Amino acid sequence: MRYLLRRTLHAVFLLLGVSLLTFLFSSLTPGNYFDEMRLNPQISPDTVAALRAQYQLDRPLPIRYLHWLNAVAHGELGFSFAYNTPVAPLLWVRARNTLLLTGTATILAWLVALPLGVWSAAQLGRAPDRVLSWATATLLVVPDLVLALGLLILAVRTGWFPTGGLVSVGFDELSPLHKLRDLVSHMTLPVVALVLGTLPMLVRHVRASVTEVLGAPFLRAARSHGISDRKLLYHYALRAAANPLISLFGFSVGTLLSGSLLVEVIMSWPGLGPLLLEAILARDLYVVIGGVLLSMLFLVAGNLFADVLLYWADPRIRIAASAK
């Protein structure tokens, strides 16, 4: 229990550190959202000054940070200059879209990677393993940007999939079944891009960790007891190889909000990515900070989740933790 408590405390400090860092960066900014207004002769300098005062941009940094911390403690993330709304609901809608996309992609990627990796490890060195290794090595050298743009061109030229947005124009008038079909067809491209982007790394990790345990004496003993290969692989070997994979899964969960930024921008998926990019270009300070912090929260939560899973799955960690 103390182990988990320590990890949680660590996570909280990490989040505080990140928020402080983002605020520090923002204070280095040469300019802010209201600077553009200053160029407009129709807006008087007094108005700009009043707006700056209203958003407390004229206060010193430590005060702003404390104010912001106070707001966060009350469940608010500040106010967007550009959208003129509180940041939290704005982020929430976008985060939901992102999670829909990345959640599907992560589940799919793991569902494909686990059997592929185990199978590859079982066939170690034989033709199927070599073909698969070659395929993952090839995919590994194709960056996200290249992959996503390539898929987009493919979609545009064949017309198989829509090339942007969450749903079609007349979505509200569709029947539930057609709604689902519409959503799925819009999701296909970005999901495929994300899955292909993470798959090679996952397959290689699964293969490596299963290979490592396959030579273990306890598995030879189990085989000589006449336990079937399938059970041997998926029940005994996979379980023994689970440790690094659990950490990796925690990482997958952690990057749910931050991993798809580029793909979202390229495929114009209305998630956090495009919002954050716009906010950065417009210097919409609190949206940027809120977005970064939200994805950090996920990253930290993912790691914590992995720690809990490890604690639960691996008796060695439990014993080591209680011995301390």
Next chain:
Amino acid sequence: MKQPRRLAKWFVILLLLHGIVAAAGFFAPYDPVEQDREHPYLPPMHAHLIDAQGHIHARPFFYPLRPREGSFDQYEENTTTAVPLKFFESGAAYRLLGVLPSRLHLFGAEGGRIYLLGSDAFGRDQLSRILYGGQVSLLAGLLGAGVTLLLGALIGMAAGYFSGWRDEFLMRIAELFLALPWLYLLFALRAFLPLTVSPFDSFLLVVVVIGMVGWARPARLVRGVVLSVKERDFVRAARGFGASDLYLLRRHILPETAGVILTQAAILIPQFVLAEMTLSFLGLGVPEPLSSWGNLLASLQQYNVLVSYWWMYLPALAIVPFFLGYLRLASALQQRTVAYKIGEKDLWNPS
């Protein structure tokens, strides 16, 4: 294949690839900013050996493209005039590696322009722009990696050597940087720097921003090496003879970290090239008329380009061989360093 030979093979391949880009002036047939407004979005031309009359030629030739009747962006081959391909032609002036003035190009054409990879919206030659763009992207990656490794090595050595509160402090900051998703960090850093600056300044800006992002991982790895090396007998002996901290770090500890730093370089360089591409693709990096692999792709954000001009995607593929080379180099380096230090394996995977 044996380890050292594999390392050498990929090193030579990478050297050749970089050589081609470095000597872009020679390999590119045209000046990358020279416009041909009469021929926007020209598709890639095909080389022919057999002409329209069925005669076979020994020298490959091209047919110039002309707009199809009643169309402004559809082209067809004009088979009345052939443009023969010539090697080692004299063409646009350039400076090889930025110093040697020359006019010699690997190939060119007599009496017309040939576009092997098509042309862009201003009729600029794509092949030339890709080659010259590689100079910007690769240089940004190399310099960025240099900055990062310098920062990482300095911080890592300081943390590992001086230990105590300095170590604690530096490693907590490193953890922060490791935890932040790097694309976000890149954006955040870029966001807080001016948006409109001259091309050269923005190139420097990109290098600095990229360089600031990745120092945490090399710093931690270097720290690990330093921690173990500084307790080794030869270092203790040197200290016993009265060697100063600086001397010990420079003479005895720095050489031991070379393996880690080289491996990290091979891992970081392609990542940083990609970072430059991403920034420029999103319009936050190197601006026109300078070309970079990222801003060459930026036109794909327009729907009509995406639909009609597939060859605008070709710059994206330029990075793939470099990625492959660096990945293989990194894995060869990693195995080599691990083989050197058997028994210290956990050093390379610090928790």
